[in-house]
Amino acid sequence: MPSVTDPEMRQAVADRIRFYNDLGIYDFYRREPASSEVVTSLQTERDSARRQEPIEEMPRTKASVAVVAAEENSSLAASSKPEAGVQDPVRALQIIREDIGDCTRCKLSKQGRKQIVFGVGNPNADLMFIGEAPGADEDMKGEPFVGRAGQLLTNMIKAMGLSRAEVYIANIIKCRPPGNRQPERDECETCSPFLMRQIAVVKPKAIVALGAVAAKTLLALNAPMSEFRGHWYDFRGTKLAVTYHPAFLLRDPRQKKETWKDLQMVMRELGLPMPAASSHE
């Protein structure tokens, strides 16, 4: 990693890191060039062009694209995190949750959220699902994916031969946006470092991003779902696939068949047995 030699730049970077540390954000990283992020047939030039395109599931433009604002200027490595060195993933996740506290780091803390929705599941899971944001049911119960969309996700997990308790489920942001609007970029930038720390603790073999907001935020790419789907991406050394958000499938059940194809791709990667005669096809 290149060092920062200019004294003014060093000071600016140090100030920036201190600012984010004060916010409770410790996970800084430098995004690799797009060509090394994507392990798929997506071509770099097409990726670049599509950064300007609208996304079919998220026509509003405030969707997040960047993962962490700090990466824009910082070429420094991560500073220490409170859970660093903690071997027990249960305890490490507890530490992250304690670090979040009664969070007021972004404006969603003042827009009607009932509680923070941290994440749920096996802290040693091979498979992690990441959605967009809590909805009303999740806000009420404090657990991700517990409403109608959550029931569908549970069924999707069962179709893969797994149980909810065997996987880990979280969202890009941890507080319900008012009126279930899409998360805004600054909210994703402020909250997603906590998710990055959860991923680093769980260390899944594969991640499934549910919907365009999760895909865009995690991959820092702007593409339609038709381009995101059907490929493996390299997310910090972990394989990441994209499929439709269950809430979208409730609105358009015809896409369930396509979703099942995505899940089968994940099952193959994880070595999960395929149903001999699938009722999902």
Ligand code: SF4
């Ligand atoms: S969305 Fe995240 S950063 Fe914003 S208040 Fe909730 S926990 Fe904090």
